[in-house]
Amino acid sequence: MSQKNQTLGEFIIENQAEFKYSSGELSRLINSIRLAAKVVNHEVNKAGLVDIIGAAGDVNAQGEDQQKLDVYANNKFIQTMTKRNIVCGIASEEEDDFISINSQDEQNQNKYVVLIDPLDGSSNIDVNVSVGTIFSIYRRITPVGTPVTIEDFLQKGDEQVGAGYIIYGTSTMLVYTTGHGVNGFTLNPAIGTFYLSHPEMHFPETGTIYSVNEGNYIHFPQGVKDYIKYCQQEEGDRPYTSRYIGSLVSDFHRNMIKGGIYMYPQSSKYPQGKLRLLYECNPMAFLAEQANGAASDGFGRVMEIEPKELHQRVPLFCGSSKMVQMVENFMSSSV
Ligand code: P6P
Numbered sequence: 001m002s003q004k005n006q007t008l009g010e011f012i013i014e015n016q017a018e019f020k021y022s023s024g025e026l027s028r029l030i031n032s033i034r035l036a037a038k039v040v041n042h043e044v045n046k047a048g049l050v051d052i053i054g055a056a057g058d059v060n061a062q063g064e065d066q067q068k069l070d071v072y073a074n075n076k077f078i079q080t081m082t083k084r085n086i087v088c089g090i091a092s093e094e095e096d097d098f099i100s101i102n103s104q105d106e107q108n109q110n111k112y113v114v115l116i117d118p119l120d121g122s123s124n125i126d127v128n129v130s131v132g133t134i135f136s137i138y139r140r141i142t143p144v145g146t147p148v149t150i151e152d153f154l155q156k157g158d159e160q161v162g163a164g165y166i167i168y169g170t171s172t173m174l175v176y177t178t179g180h181g182v183n184g185f186t187l188n189p190a191i192g193t194f195y196l197s198h199p200e201m202h203f204p205e206t207g208t209i210y211s212v213n214e215g216n217y218i219h220f221p222q223g224v225k226d227y228i229k230y231c232q233q234e235e236g237d238r239p240y241t242s243r244y245i246g247s248l249v250s251d252f253h254r255n256m257i258k259g260g261i262y263m264y265p266q267s268s269k270y271p272q273g274k275l276r277l278l279y280e281c282n283p284m285a286f287l288a289e290q291a292n293g294a295a296s297d298g299f300g301r302v303m304e305i306e307p308k309e310l311h312q313r314v315p316l317f318c319g320s321s322k323m324v325q326m327v328e329n330f331m332s333s334s335v
Contacts, residue, residue: 008034008174008185008194018180026137026162026178029086029112033135036080037166037174038192040073040118040133044125044168045189069125070094073118073133081114088140089113089148091310093120093279098310103140103148112161113138113152115279120165121247130169132249135176136283137162153310157282157303164287165249175201175253177290182256198257203293206322207259208240211251219267223298223331230330248275252284252318256291261319261327265298273297273315277307281316294324298331 006014012027074094081087081101088103088110102108117134124131139161140152164176172187174194184198210231217225231240243260245251251262266273275281285295285302295302295318305314317327 003196003199006196008196011183011185011196015178015180018178025086025110025112028084029081029114029137030162030176030178032080032084032086033077033164033166033176034174034194036077037133037172038187039076039080041166041168041172041187041189043072043076044069044119044131045172068122070119070122074116077116077118077133077135086110087112087114088144089152091115091153091279093117093276093311098148098150098153100148103146106145109144111139111144113140113148115153115283117276117279120249120280124245124247129245130167130247130250132168132247133166134249134280134283135162135164136160136279136286150310153278154307156306157277157285157301160282160286160303163283165253165283167249167253169250169253173197173253175287177287179286179290182287182291201256201291203256203288203291203320204259205292205320207255207261207320208237209243209255209258209260210240210263210323211242211244211255211260211319212263212265213244213246214242216265216267216269219269220265221298221331221334223327223334224263224265226334227327227330230326248280248284252287255319256288256293259320261317261323263327264316266315270313272313274313275316277302277305277312277314278310281314281318284316284318288318292321293319294321296324296328299328 016027074092087101089098089100091098115136120134121131138155142149162178167173173184175184182201184201185194186197187194264275281302288295297315317324
């Protein structure tokens, strides 16, 4: 049972036994993500000072070359997980191919691979809008002690053993699941500790917020156009409120607390959708379903999609279950 104000460390230890593979490795992995989150948070939160402390390409106080924040975040998450020898492979939006972490070493008994979007919504940084890190965790399917292969990464979302995000917003939160519900931890920056602030998070069954880039409206499938028009009609609790800030983690987080749906449909610019299946859609889908919400590609569960390649894109409709179901109804009735 989770108690408010528990630290993330206490929570991980207390709930480790719940995890059927509890060898402590997953706990150490979540702890390494926690550490990287604090390091990235420190850098993200001073982005506005770039002109004062030096823009990308300058040298910082540690004598390190200053990097674009998404490259910085990518390097920090990869370094943190590599140094602690916890995973056997990592895939990232910032890396063309997956990275093997000593997996060819016969002594390497590590069994997890992690897929990350190190800084989602990074274009928002220059305008001081929330951004996030998204992560997805699988057990490798090839034998431990052998080199990881692409098959270890191309697994359906239903095979995830963990997923979560860090939202660098008005406060910094780590929200994650290992298949036993969703819990949110808020960072106290004064002492660098995450505290359980949002135990057992749930999507309301329905809501009145829809999040979509309506600038792409004319390119949307007819079913999506019909749903948006439904949201805008005067009836009952409609018209709904449109809230879209161009950061998946932030829109998802708000909708999980207040009720709502996030949509990134296919369009002429993105015929398969813009968002990546393996390190954006699947982790958010795992969280959504664990929080009594839903996640669909417009016709079926995102987590049932068989991945074909590492940076594959799919449409995403996720959030309150009744709202996702309604979009699927509009989509199926318009084909
Ligand atoms: P658009 C950020 O680049 C992102 O991947 C999501 O975080 C966000 O919801 C979406 O793309 C924004 O895309 O095309 O509406 O600017």
